[in-house]
Amino acid sequence: MNLRRLMFDMMLAWENPGSEEGLLKNNSTLCNTVEIEDEDEGSIFYANSTSLAVQVNDMKTVGLSAFTRIAPSCPIIADLVTVHNLFDALTCSSGGRLHYFVYDKYLKSLDRVFRSIKGVMQSSLASSFNLDAGECILAIDGDKPIHPVLQHIGISAWPGTLILTTHALYFQSIRVGYGDKIVKYDLATDSNQVIKRDFTGPLGVRLFDKAVMYKSSTLTEPIYFDFPELGSPSRRNYWLAITREVMQVNRFIRKFNLEDIQRAEALSKAVLGILRYSAVKEAFHIAPSHFKTTLTFSLAEKLPKGDMVLEALYNNYFQLLDTSLSHLATEPAVDKAPQTHSVPFSLYALSRMGFNLLNRKNETEKEISFCAVCVGVTKSLEAALQESFLYSERIEAARATVDQVKVEGLDANVALMQVC
Template sequence: MGIVETWMREKPIRTFLAQLSTRRAAAGAAALLASSSAAAASADGEPGDRSIPQLSSIANSVVSRCSRVLALATETLQQNFEVDYPDSCKESNTYAKEFLEYCCHKALHEVTTRPDHLADKNLRRLMFDMMLAWEHPGAVVEDELPENHSALRTTVDIEDDDEGSIFYANSTRLAVQVNDKKTVGLGAFARIAPSCPIIADLVTVHNLFDALTCSSGGRLHFFVFDKYIKSLDKVFRSVKGILQSPLASSFHLDAGECILAMDGDRPIHPVFQHIGISAWPGRLILTTHALYFQSIKVGYGDKIVKYDLATDSDQVIKRDFTGPLGVRLFDKAVMYKSSTLTEPIYFDFPELGGPSRRDYWLAIAREVLQVNKFIRKFNLENVQRAEALSKAILGILRYSAVKEAFHISPSHFKTTLTFSLAEKLPKGDMVLKALYDNYFQLLDTSLSHLVTESPGDNRLQNHSLPFSLYALSRMGFILLKRKDEAQSEISFCAVCFGVTKSLEAALEESICYSERIDAARATIDQVKVEGVDANLALMQELLFPFIQVVKLTYSLTKWEDPLKSFLFLAFTLYVIQRGFIAYMLPSFFLAFAVVMLWHKYNGREQLLGVLEVRTPPSKNPVEQILTLQDAISKLEETLQSVNIVLLKFRAVLFAAVPKTTEMVAVAFLAASAFLIFVPWRHLLLIAVLEVYTREMPLRKQNTEKFRRRIREWWARIPAAPVQMIKPNESKKKR
């Protein structure tokens, strides 16, 4: 008993001493690493933590950490910036923000050279702090600090202190810890995030921000940003695992071709390929060049079919219905059609929920199709082609990361896929043209001279932004041969931010148009009415003035009031004879323009009045079905009448009725001679007189008699024979 009591008394003490020694050892290691980073940062003999008066506290913290990443003193960074950008130093209002951007982009370019930088949580914290500092870069008085900035105070984070990260050399003074109260806006995200092409792209950064902040009121929280980067890292590891698996070698991919997605490898989530009425399961693989389907057929072995997306063969990919035996029941399929195929191919993605799985594959397959169209349109080769494919690959991986992390699949103008967005946006062709002119053409030129130019041109190096291909190659994705990468590596480290000005202008104009289109679509959804009768009533109300004019003109042709009819006929003949008929259409357009301008300048403060339409009497479902059936019957009768006219004309054309054919031929000869030798003005006078005076009391009986003879003559003409042949319906073998 005494031994047990002694052990119980001494056990807590021993445990406490062991924990204390462990903490001291960890703190000593962190202090050693922090001192080594500070020494590297002070290589020039200057302290690395010197504050810059023009910057705020959080901006000074970010700049200090950037200096440690670059192994340069903050004073050296400031001097380099002032040498490279002398014009920015003259503007005190923008100096802090531009200097902060300068440091951030250089530091991020350096940090992202590591293949595992997405897994580094300290980098995620640093990037978020960069965005926070961008919103409040300049030094302000404490009383004028915004609420979001006032919460930025330095605290001690034991976890970061234990790790000894190079981003936090002195955590008690420099580390700006992130909490739920600190959020980031669109402007900061759009300026900092595209510095890492893996995280965001300049074309789709606004849509990516909308996807990340759709549930937080347009402000980005750190835990959302952190979750997105973790999901992106997971997606990258998954794709790299597929590329390194034995499955990739069985597909015999071309040089530079990468696998982007694979589905159907699990029995619980199969993919079916439908051709005609036959269907079989298999594995679907999407690469940067093609779609591959590896069918699983019992007794036949695995067969791989390639659908090349890089060729110019009028390819179409869209959503469609499918079902067993060709029955169109389920909206969970992707239809692929090409001029090289005899019939469309359907890829079915069966699932119990909604069509999210199909929509994902539809989006990424269209992105591959669009990027290959872009390559063919601008004849991209070698580095340019690899860069375009890299931008598409990164866009697809970002799209997958957002979908996996937040279960969001943006559509239409909100997609995060670069080339699909440019295709959907209004004036998207201008965005692609600006992207080519200011981005891909830069790759086509030799940029080795940028390193040896005069100091005035050093801005092309210092304000650096890594290209997508270079960023992707550092993650282990090889799209070019090794020798091409070695020759082009300098080019990927030297690109000026100024070349994106026209691209940003094209994007701004396109996004402005898309917002106006969205607003117009909202009004369209509000004014849509249901029911055939309701739509007819609305159409009659909108066309009421024109309907009244037509009714008035028709009543004048009936000669119910001879005086009005005669005056109208005399006026019409005078207009035709004097040649004023040529001015009628311009006068019509002029009248519309005058009315529009009058409403614009005289009714600017008046809202557009609501058009009131009298609702027709409602019908029950049975009455609506009967009305629809009656409309279909009338449509069928109209089609039959048109076909009978065509068949009778065929009989006359091929002389099935010789006398009638002779008569019609003579009539056509006379009409052609009449049209050649008689002026058009006289022809128009004759036509108006003929049509307008048919119902006059003097001509009415003769008109009725003439119509009767024409009907009798037409009734005597037989129709040409017709035989309907059913096509041979041969079932395809599986």
């Protein structure tokens, strides 16, 4: 029995304790169907409707409670802050029940995303950017002629390769007479930064809604990154979402003065969130946004009372890590054995996958050991999330009310004030 099947069986057991009827069988017809579906990389939501109906009828499913309790135990699969939204994304076409073939397809997509990013990190292209120690590449675009990225400054525009890391945006322009110049836009230290969707066009004319605008206190004028494509601006929206997540996690780091292990853990949470977001997008062609996003720090920023979520995350998780590390630092080594670095949940998971986010050039996997998270530290975080989600539901209801009464000429503020 593989880990994917084991975790799903654990979810089934959570919903039906003591029952073995729901456990999946190794020789089920469903597994063969899933493998065939994955061979052509087709989306499960576009499978033959008759075949899909047969699979659903023959399949045990799990609900929200089981998924939110079991899935976050593996930080690669889910995060406590966004697990509800991840479940909604995976069950948007199945009436709020998670089928194994959807869960399995998500995990296989996640594995492909990890392998792809790891391949980029080990490529010659990555080495040409001279990344800092602990800096991890999250996305790359414009490296293929069929999917160009254009950088607009004033009325000038030129193609190039765009890379997002945990620290910055890099643009390697392709300009005649200039060589392959690389420009870095720091996302980690500058607090006066803005990134948003915008229009671009030839000679500075605002025609196409396919770009993101970035400006900071270190730039004399805004920079526009254009993602030309037919149809909806899905590439632009993806880059806008993941770049905002990097900005938000670095704001969180600056706000609470996180350093070393704490800082690496915060970045690890953001990295895993971005990779999960990419996996859902690639597997199911959906990219949840606003209150439904699966990006941890972006969700906390968008939710009402999201500051309470971040406070709870810091007070009941990152401060605990600081206490644990201080305690370990004061303990003498036993028999003068070399001390290992005690690292938290997400950072450990990434290190096992071959990613190193610590600011140490010679850090090896053997030097990293797992620091268990104490049971019960998530209670106040769950309480803060529950209150925040409650307010977000009330705001959504208020917005629906506003849309309904607009034709009657009522003031929108009346409905919105009811959530206060």
